[in-house]
Amino acid sequence: MKRLLKGGRVVDPANGIDGAYDVLIDGDRIARVEKNLPTPDGEVQVIDVPKGFVVVPGLVDMHVHLREPGQEHKETIATGTRSAVAGGFTAVACMPNTSPINDNAGITEFILKKAADAGLARVYPIGAVSRGSNGEFLADIAELHAAGCAAISDDGRPVATALLMRRALEYASMFDMPVIDHCEDPSLKADGVAHEGFHASALGLPGLPGAAETVMVQRDVTLAGLTKGRVHIAHMSTRGSLRAVQDGKAQGFNVTCEVAPHHFTLTDASLEKPLQFDTNCKMNPPLREQADVDAMLRGIVDGSVDAIATDHAPHHADEKAVEFDRAPFGIVGLETCVPIVFEKLVHPGHITLARAVELLSVNPARILRRPGGSLAAGAVADITVLAPEASTTIVASRLASKSKNTPFGGWTFRGVAAATIVGGRTVFTNPDAPGAAVFA
Amino acid sequence: MTKSSSSPTSSESVVVADAPPATRLKHRHLLGIADLTPEEIVLILDTAEAMQEIAHRPIKKVPTLRGRTVVNLFFEPSTRTRTSFEVAEKRLSADTLNVAIATSSVVKGETLVDTALNLEAMSPDMIVLRHASSGACHLLSRVCRSKIINAGDGMHEHPTQALLDAFTIRRHKGRLAGLKVAILGDLLHSRVLRSNVLLLTRLGAEVWVCGPPTLVPPGIERLGVKVTSVVEDAVRDADVIMMLRIQLERMQGAFFPSLREYFNVFGMTEARVRLARPDAIIMHPGPMNRGVEIASEVADGPFSVILEQVANGVAVRMAVLYLLAGGAEDEAVA
Numbered sequence: 196m197k198r199l200l201k202g203g204r205v206v207d208p209a210n211g212i213d214g215a216y217d218v219l220i221d222g223d224r225i226a227r228v229e230k231n232l233p234t235p236d237g238e239v240q241v242i243d244v245p246k247g248f249v250v251v252p253g254l255v256d257m258h259v260h261l262r263e264p265g266q267e268h269k270e271t272i273a274t275g276t277r278s279a280v281a282g283g284f285t286a287v288a289c290m291p292n293t294s295p296i297n298d299n300a301g302i303t304e305f306i307l308k309k310a311a312d313a314g315l316a317r318v319y320p321i322g323a324v325s326r327g328s329n330g331e332f333l334a335d336i337a338e339l340h341a342a343g344c345a346a347i348s349d350d351g352r353p354v355a356t357a358l359l360m361r362r363a364l365e366y367a368s369m370f371d372m373p374v375i376d377h378c379e380d381p382s383l384k385a386d387g388v389a390h391e392g393f394h395a396s397a398l399g400l401p402g403l404p405g406a407a408e409t410v411m412v413q414r415d416v417t418l419a420g421l422t423k424g425r426v427h428i429a430h431m432s433t434r435g436s437l438r439a440v441q442d443g444k445a446q447g448f449n450v451t452c453e454v455a456p457h458h459f460t461l462t463d464a465s466l467e468k469p470l471q472f473d474t475n476c477k478m479n480p481p482l483r484e485q486a487d488v489d490a491m492l493r494g495i496v497d498g499s500v501d502a503i504a505t506d507h508a509p510h511h512a513d514e515k516a517v518e519f520d521r522a523p524f525g526i527v528g529l530e531t532c533v534p535i536v537f538e539k540l541v542h543p544g545h546i547t548l549a550r551a552v553e554l555l556s557v558n559p560a561r562i563l564r565r566p567g568g569s570l571a572a573g574a575v576a577d578i579t580v581l582a583p584e585a586s587t588t589i590v591a592s593r594l595a596s597k598s599k600n601t602p603f604g605g606w607t608f609r610g611v612a613a614a615t616i617v618g619g620r621t622v623f624t625n626p627d628a629p630g631a632a633v634f635a
Numbered sequence: 636m637t638k639s640s641s642s643p644t645s646s647e648s649v650v651v652a653d654a655p656p657a658t659r660l661k662h663r664h665l666l667g668i669a670d671l672t673p674e675e676i677v678l679i680l681d682t683a684e685a686m687q688e689i690a691h692r693p694i695k696k697v698p699t700l701r702g703r704t705v706v707n708l709f710f711e712p713s714t715r716t717r718t719s720f721e722v723a724e725k726r727l728s729a730d731t732l733n734v735a736i737a738t739s740s741v742v743k744g745e746t747l748v749d750t751a752l753n754l755e756a757m758s759p760d761m762i763v764l765r766h767a768s769s770g771a772c773h774l775l776s777r778v779c780r781s782k783i784i785n786a787g788d789g790m791h792e793h794p795t796q797a798l799l800d801a802f803t804i805r806r807h808k809g810r811l812a813g814l815k816v817a818i819l820g821d822l823l824h825s826r827v828l829r830s831n832v833l834l835l836t837r838l839g840a841e842v843w844v845c846g847p848p849t850l851v852p853p854g855i856e857r858l859g860v861k862v863t864s865v866v867e868d869a870v871r872d873a874d875v876i877m878m879l880r881i882q883l884e885r886m887q888g889a890f891f892p893s894l895r896e897y898f899n900v901f902g903m904t905e906a907r908v909r910l911a912r913p914d915a916i917i918m919h920p921g922p923m924n925r926g927v928e929i930a931s932e933v934a935d936g937p938f939s940v941i942l943e944q945v946a947n948g949v950a951v952r953m954a955v956l957y958l959l960a961g962g963a964e965d966e967a968v969a
Contacts, residue, residue, distance in 0.1 A: 200860055385888075393854030399769035402853060472770030517746055520766030520789070568941030 196238055197221050203244030206251045208549040209557045209569040218250055220576040223618035245630030249585050249615055250567050251552045253285025257559040258504035259399050265294025268595045270509040274526040275316035278431035278596035280623040282529040283612025285375030285577035286317035288563055292351040298323035298334040300342035307343050315494040315622050319345040319565055324363045330355025340370040345563040348375035353411055364424025373425040373562055376415050379413040388520045390481040398466055403481050411437030416443035419450050428452035430506045432480035434490035442497050451562050459491040474515040475602040479524035496545050502555045505532045509598030527596045531603045534587055537610020576619035582628035583610045660958050664776045664783040667792035668833040680802050682954035700729035700960055704759040707884055708734045710766045715921050716786050720763050723952035751775050782959050790824050796920050797830035799951040804875055805946050807916050812839030817869040820901030820928050822851040827920045832858050845869035848888040873911040877901055877918040881928050894927050903929045918939045
């Protein structure tokens with residue numbers, strides 16, 4: 196079965212393409228991307244791409260929590276990947292802090308099987324750095340790699356010691372795998388629950404200083420230099436971290452980083468307004484102060500930031516309906532990411548659509564060494580269709596994710612994912628994007 | 636536009652032309668001083684003056700809250716605040732119910748919201764809440780029908796303490812505007828500090844806060860206070876010296892080297908008190924650590940109004956209960 200996407204704007208920065216092109220899909224692969232392709236013989240679905248829509252390589256979220264196995268009340272691989280495709284993502288990389296931890300091939304294979312059963316987004320499991328993510332002994336990383344893990348991380352926790360991080364970087368370099376680190380010095384974090392600063396002070400919330408992140412990013416960058424291994428900084432949020440990453444890159448170290456949409460959108464003032472002590476504004480890293488938010492934006496614009504990743508962290512409503520300091524960290528992010536990127540980055544002119552595609556597709560696929568991020572002939576037919584002018588109002592209860600913990604409920608954004616195509620097959624069309632039904 | 640927000644106002648002359656005296660509270664809950672206007676604060680203090688008189692009657696009871704039920708829901712140990720609320724409620728003839736939760740269903744895993752909703756099923760009118768988590772009262776105010784009175788939430792606010800402190804200061808000084816108030820001790824973990832800073836700055840006092848830099852909340856100066864770690868600077872020419880408790884249970888955090896050193900550097904001694912104005916008053920919200928933040932000679936000395944604070948607490952809480960109950964007809968404006 197062939198499908199021909201006719202007449203849309205195609206933005207494919209990996210191949211230097213931005214313009215009116217047709218895309219021919221043959222089975223699960225891209226066959227051709229050319230101007231004015233003739234309709235081929237045989238069984239072909241010809242889709243006239245609605246005016247204004249943009250065809251881009253499938254978006255990849257390299258930092259999500261799918262919660263299965265073990266916390267299926269928050270999310271399952273089926274609901275999480277449904278949320279992913281509803282947000283325009285054709286692939287997600289899932290963190291290993293499930294229960295049990297993904298520190299062995301059995302869990303990795305279970306995740307891959309559940310993902311195949313769901314048949315929505317591709318799932319790239321991330322294995323644990325240390326056994327049980329306890330920070331003591333390396334997990335069986337060769338086994339994790341062989342089973343299909345794309346990276347290793349003890350996310351939710353930092354890689355506990357500089358020595359363990361060194362060993363992980365050295366060992367994982369055998370497999371060309373990045374070590375993704377949740378950077379946070381535990382002694383500086385202490386019992387912190389909100390960004391240390393005026394707002395946390397005013398509300399009497401224990402502070403989580405930006406320096407807790409920065410010192411560990413500095414450590415990891417230094418170790419990238421020592422080991423030549425590949426460090427990827429998860430959910431970077433402080434201006435100090437950005438400087439450390441820029442410094443590492445300037446020295447030619449293998450350092451990459453990602454930023455979550457909330458960290459270039461919201462500040463710690465959200466702790467007080469519109470709702471005081473809103474547990475949907477509690478995440479880790481916390482919402483930072485304006486200077487940090489400005490720095491994240493700067494890094495996105497100047498190229499220092501490699502990827503935008505959501506840190507999609509579903510939690511059940513009951514778990515969030517508690518005292519602020521007792522609520523778990525995290526918010527869902529898969530379905531609000533594209534609208535935020537349009538509203539806060541692309542439409543105001545901070546970045547081009549091509550740069551957005553690099554951040555959301557090209558770079559995460561490269562960092563994970565996974566296919567995607569490209570519409571070249573022969574590439575997997577993972578395609579996201581964007582509708583930059585379609586508006587959406589976020590309604591938490593209508594999210595496809597099993598959990599509804601978002602601070603963006605009620606926000607209206609311009610720019611959505613109109614359709615999501617995985618392996619040549621349409622897995623989502625967005626009712627908020629008029630005309631998207633043609634992709635069905 | 637009101638002018639009152641920009642001009643410092645004494646408690647007596649708080650009413651500028653465009654801001655008439657408050658006659659009731661706008662909000663249906665008392666979650667913090669942050670929600671109160673200067674006029675509302677003055678209304679509570681003035682009402683407390685009237686309530687104070689009841690304590691001097693042979694029969695210390697009025698029927699104001701007859702038939703109303705107040706639940707005192709305390710998730711943290713408290714002697715002063717809980718008994719003070721209970722006395723206030725009883726003097727107003729409310730039916731009171733004390734729930735101390737260290738021993739109750741929370742140990743069985745019940746959430747705060749469920750506990751409150753279960754109590755609420757018994758139709759109380761108000762819930763007085765003390766809880767170790769900042770924002771606990773805000774959480775309940777969003778799910779409960781009852782009026783919530785904050786009796787201390789984590790490190791956030793303790794509004795009735797600040798109100799009784801202001802009441803005490805006003806009784807001695809006749810005003811709040813223009814006074815120099817020095818607040819010293821563990822600023823970081825203190826809800827009493829936050830409520831007092833909000834109240835005193837709102838009524839025009841000059842507030843100095845003082846403690847070791849390890850115990851100063853970052854950014855606190857944005858609340859309009861002067862911050863120093865030099866006790867002498869804080870205390871010099873002060874009208875009011877307010878000591879905060881050093882929370883001994885926090886000593887694990889290595890905020891300062893030892894209690895001995897703390898007392899040497901920050902303890903309120905007679906010598907330091909002499910730097911203040913000759914008519915200065917010494918306050919402490921209790922419980923005191925004698926010989927840690929305050930010398931016994933100061934705590935028991937002629938300038939101390941510490942026990943008066945406790946007495947005034949009852950009148951202030953009666954005023955709060957009365958005013959919140961009286962607002963019942965006007966819930967639409969909440």
